[in-house]
Amino acid sequence: MTVEQEHGADLCKQVDKGITRVFLLFGKRWTGPIVAVLMAQPMHFSDLRRAIPGISERMLSDRLTELGAAGLLVREVDEGPPLRVSYRLTDAGKALAPALRELGEWAKVHLPEGWQSGAC
Numbered sequence: 001m002t003v004e005q006e007h008g009a010d011l012c013k014q015v016d017k018g019i020t021r022v023f024l025l026f027g028k029r030w031t032g033p034i035v036a037v038l039m040a041q042p043m044h045f046s047d048l049r050r051a052i053p054g055i056s057e058r059m060l061s062d063r064l065t066e067l068g069a070a071g072l073l074v075r076e077v078d079e080g081p082p083l084r085v086s087y088r089l090t091d092a093g094k095a096l097a098p099a100l101r102e103l104g105e106w107a108k109v110h111l112p113e114g115w116q117s118g119a120c
Contacts, residue, residue, distance in 0.1 A: 025070055030055050030063050032100070035089070038073060039097055042088035067093070 026032055030052065037051045049060055064087055067073045072093035078084045
């Protein structure tokens with residue numbers, strides 16, 4: 001096979017479908033931090049919002065809905081009084097713990113402090 005043929009074959013390769021699905025969900029802002037915060041324990045909506053500085057109520061609600069639809073968390077209603085809603089990870093959500101730890105360690109070594117998308 002020539003270099004040109006090898007190069008052409010490489011262009012035909014596609015990203016892994018599992019990776020694509022993961023980053024369709026985790027590539028969205030706030031998804032990772034929400035899951036990371038819920039690793040420790042179930043939390044009420046207001047506690048989640050306080051634990052993740054900068055997230056709006058609307059964004060938190062949207063991301064929680066998406067994570068629920070993906071089967072990573074469940075919403076539980078305590079009828080009270082007062083009525084309170086909490087969120088907890090499913091077994092599938094908890095299974096992300098090793099991957100999130102590894103990503104956190106990778107970031108400590110390979111991403112400069114203060115790095116953010118679009119910044120130099």
